[in-house]
Amino acid sequence: MASVQNYRPSVRVGNWREDVTLEEDSLKDFLHRKERGELRVQKSTALKQNILRPVSLTVSQDGFLRFGDTIMLVNSGGTKLDPRDPCSLSIIADLSNMSSSSELYLQGPCHVGGASSLTPCMRNAFVISSVDGTPDGEILRYEQYFGLRTTAGFGGVLHLASDHKTFQKCAKKSRLQEVNLVEQQDFLCWWRVLYFDPQERLEHDGYPVEVNSKVLISHCKTNQCLAALPSHVLWTPFGKEFEITAHTFLDSHKAEKDSNHWLFVTADPGKEEQVLPQRQQVPAINNGPGSNTKAIIAAGEDES
Structure with missing residues (x-):
């Protein structure tokens, strides 16, 4: 007893x-x-x-992406044949990622996911960083190496990284190549932007990258493209989210599928409040060469 x-x-x-x-x-x-x-x-x-603290995104006056810009990385969503909502690359953090000191900040490694919320905040805002000494303010070009890091302060300045999958280290659901945020910046944190159309990719080599245009984000070491997987759902402290991996999905024409299509979203210079594109406005994004579209589309009450 x-x-x-x-x-x-x-x-x-x-x-x-x-x-x-x-x-x-x-x-x-x-x-x-x-x-x-x-x-x-x-x-x-x-x-x-x-x-979840709001973050001010960079205002792109000329429509080009630059080093040092604070952006959101949004997956463009599905097509009419396979509709699905867009998602934003977001940090998945819990108490194990919190610092033990009096000054609170995130510690790596942190997981990432595709969140349905498109409101700019510390969780889904990232900074275009240089990996080869390019100064801030310079235009990012296709095939040029760059890095993605979290915002300063509570973000802890973590860098988006990936590496070849192994039996011990791979994505939780799909078992593909894992993508996470780490503290140390090295070659695993190098990425490059590719033009989304493979037939015109060579012609766009070295051209400036435009905001709010479909692009591919390729990992330099593994040559795999960043992808959002709606068929693999993660349950996080922030709700249901898509799994984010580094894997290139090709269709029958050897072109990358919409899971690999991303948008560098910045603030709209014509609006004081930062608002994001709605689901019905995503297909209207301009993908033609020489376009100078803005990354944020106003969705106020007067337009509803």
């Missing part, structure tokens, strides 16, 4: 002094952790408040 405590410390029976001391120490430890914000409920609240 399991032992049952018949008396409380106030009865003064047995080791009552030890029981009273343990209760006092537990209360002091709880109050001390509460003052420092180290309770689990406090950390969860701080994580959601900081990671």
Whole structure:
């Protein structure tokens, strides 16, 4: 029979002094952790408040993507034959990714997913960074190497990385090549932009990359393209999301499928408030050479 405590410390029976001391120490430890914000409920609240904090995207005046720009990376969604909503590359973080110091920030490695929310926040905002010494402000061109990192502050400046899949390291659902965010920037964090149409890809080599235009994002080491997989769903603390991997999906014409098509989304210079393209406006995106479209389409109440 399991032992049952018949008396409380106030009865003064047995080791009552030890029981009273343990209760006092537990209360002091709880109050001390509460003052420092180290309770689990406090950390969860701080994580959601900081990671969902609104972020101002870069305003592209000429329609070209530049190093140092703060952007959202949005998968363009499906086609009329295979419709699906677009998703944004987003950080998947939990309490294990929180720093233990007084200054809160994210620590790697962190997983990423495709979130249906297209509201700019710290979770889905990334900065175009240089990997070859190109200064900020320079135009990013097709086939040029670049990196994607999280915003400074709570983002912890993590870098998007990938590597060849192994039995121990691969995507959770699809078992394809894993994509995550790491603290150290090395060759695994190098990416390049490819023109989405393979028949015109060679002609666009070296041309400036336009915002809000379909592109492919290829990993330099493995030569696999970034992909969003709607058939593989992840349940995260932020809801249901698509799995993000590095894998090139080809159709019967040897062209990349829409799972590999991405948009570099920036702010609209004609609007004070940052709003994102709606589902019905995504197919209207201009993909022709020489187009100078804006990355954000106003979707205010006056346009609904």
